[in-house]
Each structure stands twice: as C-alpha cells, then as structure tokens.
Amino acid sequence: AQSVTQLDSHVSVSEGTPVLLRCNYSSSYSPSLFWYVQHPNKGLQLLLKYTSAATLVKGINGFEAEFKKSETSFHLTKPSAHMSDAAEYFCVVSGDNQGGKLIFGQGTELSVKP
Amino acid sequence: DAGVTQSPTHLIKTRGQQVTLRCSPKSGHDTVSWYQQALGQGPQFIFQYYEEEERQRGNFPDRFSGHQFPNYSSELNVNALLLGDSALYLCASSLGLGDRYEQYFGPGTRLTVT
Known part of the structure; x- marks a missing residue:
C-alpha cells in the first residue's frame, strides 16, 4: 500500500533562511509524488510533481524537491523563505498507477518569522 | 476561466440529518x-467520478455517496x-x-455536525 510520512508537524524559519520540509514515502511500485500547499481559507495548490523523469524537480515560487529512491525520500526545499510562504504543506503519493487517487501526509505547518 | 467551485461554503447540520x-x-x-x-489532518480520498460513474472509492462507509452529471459537475451526499x-x-x-x-x-465546504 502507498503511504507518506511527513517527519515534522511544524517548522519555523526566519525570513531569508533556507526551508527544508521532510517527507518519506512507501510504495509498491515506482510512485508519482507531489507537494501541495494550503493557505488559510484557500484551496490546495500544486507546488511540484515527480513522475519518474528528472529526480530533481523544480516547482513554483522557488521550491524544489529531490526524489531519492535509496532513501525513499522526497524532501521539499527553498533557498530563501519569504513571509508569504507561511502555510500548510502536504506531501502526496499517488494511490495507484491508474486512477489518480491521491494519498496525503499529515501536513507540515511552516511558520516564517520576520 | 473559473477554477473549481464548491457550494455551500459553510454548512451546519444536526446528527442524523442528510447533506x-x-x-x-x-x-x-x-x-x-x-x-x-x-481538522489538523491531511485530506482523505472519498471517491472519484468519471463519465458519470464511480471509478475509485476510499475507505468510507456507504453513507457517503455521490453523483456526476452530464455537464461533469458532481454532488457528494452524506446520510445519517x-x-x-x-x-x-x-x-x-x-x-x-x-x-x-x-x-x-x-476551496472546500466546511461541514459542522452538532
């Protein structure tokens, strides 16, 4: 069965410092992996997607993630945090290789201090 | 181009009712x-509709049902x-x-059951 584990429920950084949000996955086949962001009172937005092409995936707003099969990890990074990055972030794995069912992690709340 | 829209935004119901x-x-x-x-969790997959048929279903009881119309819009019904x-x-x-x-x-529909 597919699953994801987000290793931190809350991460706090200062504006201008790097961001690292950690995610490990479990999959019985080569998975598709995603990071979504959820701002308060707004819908979920796709940040980036890995689908077995390049292992380093670049997304919107300066975020990127690296797929590491040997470590079963898909950590999200950003070189320099901005106040507008404060939100809830979800690591997501496709539930199967056909239908598009998404399995979400528990989420990591990112706080950005001025 | 309108994105995905949902209605209502908020809803309050009593135990045993249908929504x-x-x-x-x-x-x-x-x-x-x-x-x-x-609250405080990642989203969990309920079901998926394509060509007016339920194609995949998550671990939700039969109280949860849905429908897709010819114009591709959809309803989620929850009984009891x-x-x-x-x-x-x-x-x-x-x-x-x-x-x-x-x-x-x-953006979602916030359902409160009292």
Missing part, C-alpha cells in the same frame, strides 16, 4: 474527486450524519483519469 455538497469542475475537466479533511463527519470537504477536478493529470482543488 448534499456540490462541485463544479474547472472548465474542460471531466474527472471529479472528493476528499475529506478533518455523525459528529465525526465534521470536516472540510474538498472537490478536485482533472482532465482525465491517472496521476499524469494535475488535480485542481476547490
């Missing part, structure tokens, strides 16, 4: 998925409401089945 939530997909999208997001059904219900649409198609999420 219907509505979703209009993004223009051109023919696949609709529903997710339940309890329980306190535990209180959550944010998210609708997502995509261009087709499979995780190669990005899922676009609506």
Whole structure:
C-alpha cells in the first residue's frame, strides 16, 4: 500500500533562511509524488510533481524537491523563505498507477518569522 | 476561466440529518474527486467520478455517496450524519483519469455536525 510520512508537524524559519520540509514515502511500485500547499481559507495548490523523469524537480515560487529512491525520500526545499510562504504543506503519493487517487501526509505547518 | 467551485461554503447540520455538497469542475475537466479533511489532518480520498460513474472509492462507509452529471459537475451526499463527519470537504477536478493529470482543488465546504 502507498503511504507518506511527513517527519515534522511544524517548522519555523526566519525570513531569508533556507526551508527544508521532510517527507518519506512507501510504495509498491515506482510512485508519482507531489507537494501541495494550503493557505488559510484557500484551496490546495500544486507546488511540484515527480513522475519518474528528472529526480530533481523544480516547482513554483522557488521550491524544489529531490526524489531519492535509496532513501525513499522526497524532501521539499527553498533557498530563501519569504513571509508569504507561511502555510500548510502536504506531501502526496499517488494511490495507484491508474486512477489518480491521491494519498496525503499529515501536513507540515511552516511558520516564517520576520 | 473559473477554477473549481464548491457550494455551500459553510454548512451546519444536526446528527442524523442528510447533506448534499456540490462541485463544479474547472472548465474542460471531466474527472471529479472528493476528499475529506478533518481538522489538523491531511485530506482523505472519498471517491472519484468519471463519465458519470464511480471509478475509485476510499475507505468510507456507504453513507457517503455521490453523483456526476452530464455537464461533469458532481454532488457528494452524506446520510445519517455523525459528529465525526465534521470536516472540510474538498472537490478536485482533472482532465482525465491517472496521476499524469494535475488535480485542481476547490476551496472546500466546511461541514459542522452538532
């Protein structure tokens, strides 16, 4: 069965410092992996997607993630945090290789201090 | 171009009642998925509709049912409401089945069961 584990429920950084949000996955086949962001009172937005092409995936707003099969990890990074990055972030794995069912992690709340 | 829209925004119901939530997909999208997001949790997949048929279903009881109309809009029905059904219900649409198609999420319907 597919699953994801987000290793931190809350991460706090200062504006201008790097961001690292950690995610490990479990999959019985080569998975598709995603990071979504959820701002308060707004819908979920796709940040980036890995689908077995390049292992380093670049997304919107300066975020990127690296797929590491040997470590079963898909950590999200950003070189320099901005106040507008404060939100809830979800690591997501496709539930199967056909239908598009998404399995979400528990989420990591990112706080950005001025 | 309107994105995914959901109605109503908020809803308060009493235990044992029935509720219907509505979703209009993004223009051109023919696949609709529903997710339940309890407070402080990641979204959980309820079911997915394509060509007016339920294609996949998550681990939700039969009290949860749905429908997709010829114009691709969708309804989620929940019967015999329980306190535990209180959550944010998210609708997502995509261009087709499979995780190669990005899922676009609506802002959700906040359901409170008292």
